[in-house]
Amino acid sequence: MKLTPDIAAQFAGAALGHVTREYPYKLDHVLLGDHDAVPPRMLHPIFFGSFDWHSCVHGWWTLLTLCRRHPDMAEAEAITALADSSFTTEKVAAEIAYLDRPMSAGFERPYGWGWLLYLHQEASRHGDKPWGASLEPLARTFAERFKSYLAKLTYPITVGTHFNTAFALTLAHEWAMHRDSELLTTIERWAEEAFSGRSDYRGWEPGGDEFLSPALTAAHLMSRVRERADFTPWLEAFLIDGGQIDHMFDPAFVSDRSDGKIAHLDGLNLSRAWAFRALAHKIAPHPRLPIFEALADAHLDAALPHVTGDYMGEHWLASFALLALLEG
Known part of the structure; x- marks a missing residue:
């Protein structure tokens, strides 16, 4: 079974609709004070859509992957335009700023971390676009968090949900193979x-x-x-x-x-x-x-x-x- 143009269009249509849709009960929209009582797009100017932050991240991975593999699909122009307006230096800086907030050390650990690295890996494959370069500071931030986390994670978390360690490390491993020998060694050990x-x-x-x-x-x-x-x-x-x-x-x-x-x-x-x-x-x-x-x-x-x-x-x-x- 392979990825056909019809399946690609079906997937792209779904993902394109959701990465920009703010679900009314955003699961990871944590309020630390009155100043956080704002729409998700104010705290996460790139990954505000979908049901939660991580779903928006891998929704973007889906869109960029499909756009690269099927550049003639009808949705490709809209995906490219949306990526150009989303993956900017300013918006990436705002996503990083959220990670520097109190109580954000465990934000999206480890599932969202792995998917963000996987998204950066895909964004970097679009050589004529600045998307990979723009996302790199955010990816590096999560790579450093992986190193610190694995240094203190005594036992693997083997549940079948977002906290699963091996799934996130499988995604991170591919990114690290090309970009971070220290993280690669850390994951493998x-x-x-x-x-x-x-x-x-x-x-x-x-x-x-x-x-x-x-x-x-x-x-x-x-x-x-x-x-x-x-x-x-x-x-x-x-x-x-x-x-x-x-x-x-x-x-x-x-x-x-x-x-x-x-x-x-x-x-x-x-x-x-x-x-x-x-x-x-x-x-x-x-x-x-x-x-x-x-x-x-x-x-x-x-x-x-x-x-x-x-x-x-x-x-x-x-x-x-x-x-x-x-x-x-």
Whole structure:
């Protein structure tokens, strides 16, 4: 399954509508005093739209990725114009200023941090545009926060929601490969310390409102930090030899897509598909490769028809679908 022009237009239409839409009950619009009783766009002049800050960030990643891959799509002109007016030095400075406020040390940690680095990575691929250069100070700010955070994070957070450590580090790892050798080394050492000794996974999946798999996010991160010769035996001991791959990963059923938490399960199917595709690519050739490929397809088939249609999923699912469709 690939990213077709029709799917790209569907995703772009959804994301373009949401990155500039201020949801009336902005979840991360924290009020520290009367001076903060202002519209979200006053505190976050770039990432004010969508349901929350991080969804706006990866909505932008979706738009820029689609614009680069399908420059002739009808939405490309509007995306480019909006990016030109959004990714400015002044607006980036205002986003950084928010991070300097009291009580902002843990703002969007680590999920939004990872996505911001991933967005900067994509923005930098548009060589004729200043978007990457404009966003770089904000990306560097979060890179430094990752270093400080990992220095004191004794245990990985393995829940299937925004606090998951491995998912954010998978995004950050790609950025660091090209821009920050210190962060790259920090991530790889931390991942080895956190997950190298894990085997025979015995977690319960899925949780009722998860959009990430604790097992697959850890495996995905390890696939990025290890070479195939070292990674494949680890994955066999972690998920294959005990039969977990054979019985634990049926696509999740979503009972109510208008419920924002239950709608997370569509995201779980998409993030699992992304992980299965990445793992299949890493271990190939392998006797169990067909099951990884089949699981990736099954999870995509379960979720792709529901990327748009209800705001609770539509404001973020296209990003996860795009991760899966572009993997490999």
